[in-house]
Amino acid sequence: MKQVYLDYQSAKPVDPRVIEGMTKYLHEAFGNPSALHQVGDDASDALDESRKSIAKFINADEDEIIFTSGATEAINMGIIGYALRNKKKGNHIVMSEIEHISIHNIAKHLERLGFEISKVPVGQYGKVNMRKLERRITDQTILISVGMASNEIGTLQPISEIGKLAAEKGIAFHTDAVAAEGLAPIDVRKDNINLMALSSNDLYGPRGVGVMYMQKKYRVNPIIIGGGQERGLRSGSEDIPGIVGMKLAVDIMNKEMKSEVKRFQGYRDRMIKQVLDEVPDSYLNGHPTDRLASNAHFRFDGIEGESILLSFKDLNISVSTGSACTSKTLEPSHTLIATGLLHEEAHGSLQLTTGRFNTEDDIDRVLEVVPDVVTRLRDLSPIYKKK
C-alpha cells in the first residue's frame, strides 16, 4: 500500500529540482569561499547569489542575512545573542505562551542568566491578545518574540500589529517564521521585523541549513565563536551545497507559492468540513479561518492522539498528534493547554499537514479512514461517552 504522508510540518522532502542544483557544489564547486583561488571564488559567488535570493524573498538586504545550521541556531542567536548584547538596556523579554519548544527552553536559559520573561496568553484560537501583550511591556523590555504561525494548530499571529507596537515602543521584534515560510508571504520591512529565523527544509530545501535575518541597525552577540565567517556572527566553514539548496528552494517558492497555497487551502477546507461533518464529538483546534493553508488540526473526545497515530501507521498513513519536537515528552501540548483545553482534551489530537507532493488521492484516502479509526478507538475507550 502506498505511503500517504500528511506530516509536512515536521519534515519535508527535498524538492528533486533542488537536489539536482545542489550536486555540483558537492563535488565540482566544492571550494571554501574563504579561499583565494578559483574554486574558492566559485563557492564565494554561490554564497553571494544565495544571500541575494533569500534576502529578496523576505524583502531584506543581502547583508542582513546570516547563514546558520538551522532554525534552532538562528533562534538562539536572535534571542540569546540580542539579549546578551543589550542587557545593559534592560532585562525583560516578552513572548507568547505558544512559541516553539526551542523558544520556551531559551526562555528558561535566559531566566537562569538573570533575564525576566513574560509570556502573553493566547485566546481559544491561539491568537496573541494585543492588549495583554502591550500591558506586559515595561521600561526594561528589550525584545518581543512571537512566532509568525503556530507549528501545531496553524494559527497565524497578528505580526504587522506586533511589529508596529514594538517599533512605536522602541523594542526589538523577533519572529520565528519557520511554520509560516513558504505558506504566507514574508515582508520584514512592511511588518517591522528586526530579527527572524528561517529554515531551509520548510521551503523543501535540505535540513540543517537556516538563516537569521538581522536588520541593519540591530546587533547580536555571536553564539558560535571561531574563524569569523558570516561577519563574525556565525563562525565555521559555510555549508555551500546546503546554502545553495536553500536558495534554489526559495527560487522555486517565488514562482510556485501562490498556486501551491491555493491547492493546500482546498485540501485543508475539505478535510475540516468532512471530518467535522462525519465524526461526532470532533472539534477543530486553532483559528477557523486565520490559519496556515496546510494545517488541519482536530481533537476527538474520548481517545488518545497516540492511538490514532498508531492506527494510521498500520494503514501506511503518516500523521502527527502535534509538534514532532515535543513528541518525546508525555506532557500534553503546551499550545493546546494555552488555548484553554483540559489535559484529557489536549491528548486526543490529530494534526494533518499537507505539502507539495500531496495529491487529492491522499486526501481521499485519509478522509476515508478517519471516521472508522475514531469509531473503533472509541469502542475500546473506557472514557468515551456518546453525547
Ligand code: PMP
Ligand atoms: N520553529 C518552529 C516553528 C519549528 O517547527 C521548528 C522545527 N521544525 C523549529 C523552530 C526548529 O527548527 P530546526 O529543527 O530546523 O532547527
